[in-house]
Amino acid sequence: MRTPGGRHVNPDKTPATFLLDGEEVPFEPGQTVMQAVLAAGHYIPYLCYHPEFKPHGSCKVCIVEVNGRTAASCTMPAEAGMEVATRTDELVAGRQMLVQMLFVEGNHFCPSCEKSGNCLLQAVAYELGIMSAGLDHLFPNRPVDASHPEILLDFNRCILCELCVRASAEADGKNVFALSGRGITKHLIVNAESGRLADTDIAVTDKAMDVCPVGVILRKRVGFVVPIGERRFDGKPVSDQALENAPRRPAVRREGST
Amino acid sequence: MTEKRAELDSIAQRYGCEPTALLQILREAQEIEGWLPPGTLSYLARLLGLPRARVEGVAGFYSFLHLERAGRYRVLFSDNITDRMAGNLELLERFCNSLWLEQGKVSEDDLVRVDTTSCTGMCDQGPAILVNGWAIPRMSPDRVDEIVELIRSRTEVETWPAELFLVEDNIRRRDILLGSSLEPGEAIRAAITPALRDGRIAISDPGPKATLEAIKRSNLRGRGGAGFSTGLKWEACRHAPGEMRYVVCNADEGEPGTFKDRVLLTRYADLVFEGMTVCAFVIGARKGFLYLRGEYQHLLAPLGEVLSRRRAEGLLGTGICGHAGFEFDIEIHLGAGAYVCGEESALIESLEGKRGVPRSRPPYPVTHGFLQRPTTVNNVETFCAAALIALRGGEWYRNIGTVKSAGTKILSISGDCAHPGIYEYPFGVEVGQILEDCGADRTQAVQVSGPSGTCIDTTEFERRIAFEDLPTAGAFMVFDESRDIFEVARNFTHFFAHESCGFCTPCRVGTTLLRNIMDKIHRGKGSQHELNQIFQLSQLLQSASHCGLGTTACNPLLDSIKRFRPAYERRLESLEFEPAFDLNGALERARAMAGRYDVCGHPGADT
Numbered sequence: 085m086r087t088p089g090g091r092h093v094n095p096d097k098t099p100a101t102f103l104l105d106g107e108e109v110p111f112e113p114g115q116t117v118m119q120a121v122l123a124a125g126h127y128i129p130y131l132c133y134h135p136e137f138k139p140h141g142s143c144k145v146c147i148v149e150v151n152g153r154t155a156a157s158c159t160m161p162a163e164a165g166m167e168v169a170t171r172t173d174e175l176v177a178g179r180q181m182l183v184q185m186l187f188v189e190g191n192h193f194c195p196s197c198e199k200s201g202n203c204l205l206q207a208v209a210y211e212l213g214i215m216s217a218g219l220d221h222l223f224p225n226r227p228v229d230a231s232h233p234e235i236l237l238d239f240n241r242c243i244l245c246e247l248c249v250r251a252s253a254e255a256d257g258k259n260v261f262a263l264s265g266r267g268i269t270k271h272l273i274v275n276a277e278s279g280r281l282a283d284t285d286i287a288v289t290d291k292a293m294d295v296c297p298v299g300v301i302l303r304k305r306v307g308f309v310v311p312i313g314e315r316r317f318d319g320k321p322v323s324d325q326a327l328e329n330a331p332r333r334p335a336v337r338r339e340g341s342t
Numbered sequence: 343m344t345e346k347r348a349e350l351d352s353i354a355q356r357y358g359c360e361p362t363a364l365l366q367i368l369r370e371a372q373e374i375e376g377w378l379p380p381g382t383l384s385y386l387a388r389l390l391g392l393p394r395a396r397v398e399g400v401a402g403f404y405s406f407l408h409l410e411r412a413g414r415y416r417v418l419f420s421d422n423i424t425d426r427m428a429g430n431l432e433l434l435e436r437f438c439n440s441l442w443l444e445q446g447k448v449s450e451d452d453l454v455r456v457d458t459t460s461c462t463g464m465c466d467q468g469p470a471i472l473v474n475g476w477a478i479p480r481m482s483p484d485r486v487d488e489i490v491e492l493i494r495s496r497t498e499v500e501t502w503p504a505e506l507f508l509v510e511d512n513i514r515r516r517d518i519l520l521g522s523s524l525e526p527g528e529a530i531r532a533a534i535t536p537a538l539r540d541g542r543i544a545i546s547d548p549g550p551k552a553t554l555e556a557i558k559r560s561n562l563r564g565r566g567g568a569g570f571s572t573g574l575k576w577e578a579c580r581h582a583p584g585e586m587r588y589v590v591c592n593a594d595e596g597e598p599g600t601f602k603d604r605v606l607l608t609r610y611a612d613l614v615f616e617g618m619t620v621c622a623f624v625i626g627a628r629k630g631f632l633y634l635r636g637e638y639q640h641l642l643a644p645l646g647e648v649l650s651r652r653r654a655e656g657l658l659g660t661g662i663c664g665h666a667g668f669e670f671d672i673e674i675h676l677g678a679g680a681y682v683c684g685e686e687s688a689l690i691e692s693l694e695g696k697r698g699v700p701r702s703r704p705p706y707p708v709t710h711g712f713l714q715r716p717t718t719v720n721n722v723e724t725f726c727a728a729a730l731i732a733l734r735g736g737e738w739y740r741n742i743g744t745v746k747s748a749g750t751k752i753l754s755i756s757g758d759c760a761h762p763g764i765y766e767y768p769f770g771v772e773v774g775q776i777l778e779d780c781g782a783d784r785t786q787a788v789q790v791s792g793p794s795g796t797c798i799d800t801t802e803f804e805r806r807i808a809f810e811d812l813p814t815a816g817a818f819m820v821f822d823e824s825r826d827i828f829e830v831a832r833n834f835t836h837f838f839a840h841e842s843c844g845f846c847t848p849c850r851v852g853t854t855l856l857r858n859i860m861d862k863i864h865r866g867k868g869s870q871h872e873l874n875q876i877f878q879l880s881q882l883l884q885s886a887s888h889c890g891l892g893t894t895a896c897n898p899l900l901d902s903i904k905r906f907r908p909a910y911e912r913r914l915e916s917l918e919f920e921p922a923f924d925l926n927g928a929l930e931r932a933r934a935m936a937g938r939y940d941v942c943g944h945p946g947a948d949t
Contacts, residue, residue, distance in 0.1 A: 141702055142846050144886045154885040159702045178882045185851035219855055219875070220922045244844070262395030263697070264402030264409075266680070268854040270844030273402075275395035277384045 100164035105171055111162040118146055118157040121168075127323040128170055129179060129208050131186070131297055132245035133158040137254060143245055145182050145208065147175055154178075176212075183209050184218045189268070191223065191240035192298075198307045199299030201315025205243060207322035226271070231282035235293070236302045242272050247295040255291035260284045272300070347385060349374055354389045361390050362713075364695030368401050369636075369678055376416065376474075377408040403697040403843075405459065405679030406475065406636050413448045413455035415493045418472040419481075422461035422598040423789075423833040424756045424819060430469035433486050434458070440490040454493050460681060460837055461598035462637040465756030465819070466512050466763045474499050475639045478506050507640065511605050512763025515779065517750045518742065519726055520766045522613065527657050529616045529729040533623050534665045550624045554580065557624070557728060559736025561748035566592060566684070566721035567791060567815035568890075569747075572728060575718055578708040580625040582716035589621045589630035589670075590712065590719040592689055596635055596681035597792035598837060599817030602752040603722040605764050607634070607641050610726060611648040615672060617725025619662065620732045622670040625718055630672040633689050636679050645674055681841035685889050686719040688843065699845045700889035723752055723816070743769030747808040755780045757789075757820035765818075767807065774803040776818065784823045787905070792817035793834035794894035797827070797901035828909040831902040832860040838895035849892030852883045856896065862922060868914045873903065 099110035104121060111120035116139065121128055132143035141156035148157045149169040157168070169175070186205060194200045229237040244263065249272075252260040260281075264273045276283035286292065293301055312318070317325070353370045357363035364386075371386060372378050378401050387394040401407045408416075419425065419434045437456055438445055448455040464470035467479040473489070476499060485506070492502055513520055533553040558573030579587060591614060595603040606614060618630045634641060649672055652658045662668045675693055677683055683692045687701035690712050711717020720728070727749055731739045740748045747769035753776065756762045760781025767776065777785055790796050790807070791814035798805060798812070805812050821830060839857040844850040856879055859872050880896035887893045903910055926944060933943050 141888070144847050144888070147886050156702075161704075174881070174885065177878075178886055181878065181882050182847050182886065185847055185855070188855075189851045220858060222851075222854065222858075244850075259393035259395055262393065262399040264395075264399045265844070266403050266405075266697075267839065267842040267844040268850055270850065273395055273398055275393055277380045277394065279380075 100162075102162055102164060102166040102168055104168050109168075115162045116158055117148060117150065117155075117160045117162050117166075117168055120162045121157065121170075122327065125327060126170075127326050128157055129211055129322075130158060130326075131183075131204060131208060131243060132247065134247055134250075134295060137247065137250045137295075140246065140250075143182065143186070143243065145179055147178060147182075149175060180212050180214055181218070183212055183214055186243045187214075187217050188219045188221045189224070190242060191226065197241065197299050198302055199241070201312055201318050202310075203299060203317075204297035204322065205241075207317040210317070211322050222268070229274070229279075229281050231280040232286070232304075233282070234288050234304050235281060235286065236304055237272075237274075237281055238300055238302065239272060241298045242300045243298055244270060244272070245297060247297065248272070248292045248301060251295045252286075252290065252292040258285055258290065258292075260286045260290070260292055346374060346382075350382065350385055350389065354386065359390050360695075361392055362693070362695045364390060364392070364397065364400055365404070365678060365692060366675065366695075368397075368404075368407055369676060372407060376414055377410060377412045383409075400695065400697055403680065404636075404677075407678050411448050411452055413453055414496075415454040415499070416472075416474050417454060417456045417489075417493075418459035418462075419456070420460075420462040420464060420468060420470040420472070421458035421833075422465060422468070422837075423830050424465040424599065425461070425469040426829075426833060427757065427825065428469045430458075430481070433469055433481050433483065436483060436486050437490065440487070441493065453496075459637075459679065460596065460841060461600075463595055463601040463604050463635070464509070465599050465601055465754065467510050468756075472637065473502075475636065476507060477509060477637065477640050479509055509604075509608070509640065510763075511609055512761075513605065513609070514755075514761055514763040515765040515767065517766040517768060518730060519613075519723070519750055519752065520610075520764070522730060524613060524616065524729065524733065526612045526616070526652065526655060527663055529613075529732040530619050530623070530657060530663050533620045533732040534663055534668070550580070550626070553620060553732055554624045556731055556736040560727075560731045560739035561736075561746075562724065562727055562731060562739065563747065563809060564721055565723035565727070565751070565815070566686075567597075567794075567813065569809045569813055572720065572724055575708055575720070576621060576624050578706075579716045579718045582709040584709075584716045586629070586713075586715045587625050587627040588712045588715060588717040589618050589625070589627045589672075590686075590689065590693065590707075590717055591618050591630065591632045591722055591725055592684065592686065592719055593638070593722050594633050594635045594677050594684040594689060595638075595722070596684045596841075597794065597815055597817055598834070599754060599756055599789065599792045599819040600815060601754045601756075602764055602816045604638055604641070606722050606726060606752070607638070607645060611645055612652070613726045613729050614722055615648065615652060615658070617720075617727070617729035617732075618672060619657065619670055620728055621718055621720070621725065623662075623668060625716070627718070628669050628671070630670060631693055631712070632672060632674045633683070633693060634674055634676050635683075636677040639676065642674060642676060649674070680843075681837075682843040682889070682891055685891065688889070689719065690717065697843070699843050700891075702888075721815075744806075744808050744810070746810045751807055751814065752816055753807070753814070753818045754816045755818045755820070758782060758785065758822035758825070759820045769808045770806050772804055772806055773798065773812070776807070777803065777820065780820070782820045782822070785820055786823045786825060787821045787827055787830075789817065789819040789821070789830070789898075790814050792819075793837055793898050794890070795897065797830075797898060797905065799905045826909060827902050827906040828863075828913065831898045832864055834898040835860045835895075838891065842891060842895070843889075846886070846888035846892065848883050848886045849888065849895065852879050852887075852892065853895050855879055856883075856899065858922075860899075863910065863913050866913060866915055867922070867924065868910075870914065872914075873910065876900075876903070 101108045109124045130146040139158040141159035146157045226239040249261045387397040446457045464479040469481045470479045562572040563569040660669045680698045683698040688698040692698040707717045753765045839853040842849045842853045
């Protein structure tokens, strides 16, 4: 019996499994496809997913085929016997185009971005072998918010993953961030009548400060403290790190296995 | 300021300061100043105990709610392709010129703003407009001039001539539904006492179960387009665990080209409410909602009167039709300009006072709907049919139409035909027959079921309206030989880009990219590269989108390229790549300023 990740498997209770690209992968009740796949030591690219927050499946970069139908693996509950494919030509091309879409939707200038090297969008793009935007840029007009003495918001890089929204609401209990607008005009807002971050109750110690996968929420006066070349994704590709950080527990039911 | 706060207090209190009523409260609050100033949002957030950003997020989602000054008169020209064909853009230009306005910008005296909006459901009597939410159909140069004068003289919209607001029903063909004449309460009594129905049901059967059996036997399928079995839906909801259940009538008829629900709610409101009440009886619901699209604001008061009358007649409230323990009432919830709310889970989010973003499914509304409780959502027409079945039985109904598509379908016919309006046919009717009946001549194409449906050409007019051939939610737009199918598809592409909720990447970015590509081809700057991109984007939208809006957004493009490829190809500048950036065009202003008209001032002009 396989014991992925060195996890102890109760010999009395053989875990249910599904097929991942032809290989059997065990899962625990309540796990999503993404959680089970990561726990089994495989990587699926993602952007809006974060192990500490409830997944909502908006970026769609984690698409897989489940019994022939495309689904976001971060929200898809794992079921016994399902056939999951992650490497079809269509999925590979689709993921690339989704990441390209996020690049052309905002204004991403990696060479001058403080987050370069620490940026999940950039890292996933490298992982997927994306060499150009491939689509016409939309060049949106998104003014920055530098009102806060310690924090800068550069909306140009926002990919609308809602992680800061979720972190502020779920972990900080503050609701500093929310989304407004619709469609391509959808945008991040802050919880203040003035619309300025300085007038919210955000603190640099908030969880929301640390979850932005791109370079929207930045601490002032610490830019480029870590030089390019020594940053998070400079040494190791995102696929290796995602596995190291992979959650080994089911999302819903946390008892059962250790 | 205190006066305004008192008004906001009274609005919020009328809704019990319930966060689920946020959208309704915002709509009413906007009436005070014609927009929602930042202070209003903050104050309402405090009253409702919600984060301010959440209130702003909801207000920012809906087209008819304004976070910036929008003028005392807010004029919106319906911009469906049928409005275009009837000359809405020329009328809009006349309007703007008369009032010295720029489209989309409020006049400097804060008097008026003119813009376009998605189809307002008046395609049989377009071009149509909305003024402060009130529908005015049959626009003409004379009507434009009349309205311009009313605005100039600052006449209150409430006192404008009633004739302007007159909406025609245009019922052209009746069958079992439009030809029915039920007494209010007749179907409910039949549901409570099945013996009143056809003799097939044993008298000993308890009411709800027997009525459910009748609905199942009828083979009735949802009329909103997807065609899910109504009986199975009701049964699943009836058996779902939970104390509270809800009936929701989806009257968010947003698909461009559809207006049948408007007529049903105008002329057959009792039948709609009857169907909802029968459903409540079957599934055990005590509360129902009618989600009425904001464009049909003119129907709100008349529908409210019908509800009051039904309460007085004992057809709503407690002890309905004298049946002890049968308690049910209906509330009307007005939308605010968001097509995506026609998707049932987005509609439920909107009912809960949130942004109308479709939920991840499963779980489905039948088990986790309104407030995560079991909820049955059906189309207006489905409830009408259900009322008829409660009265006349499932066997009667299943024998109408085809084997897989029982009953009749109401079509909203518009475009190039002599008699646009409402037509009811048994399922299985051929497109050619319909075209003949509505007086269509030299027809080139028909868009069945709106932009998200299917575009068919002359070789397909023998196809039938039925779930197994051409399923439809009701739209039937006719285009004759004079029409440019490329422009039809481009109009639809703009529609989807405007209506995408923006939740998922493929739909949010993809619909805008598709719109830009169509505009590029329209400008004569397209190439084979653009057509290839359309196919690539379409494949992604169809497979990876979060809901049906994204998966169907490319249908009009794929259909029209497949059937009317020359309409695209004659626009392509070359079959090679053409950059989106037009260097020469961008230099035009610089040339004018510098007076450079020599050859060197035109880089690349000869290539």
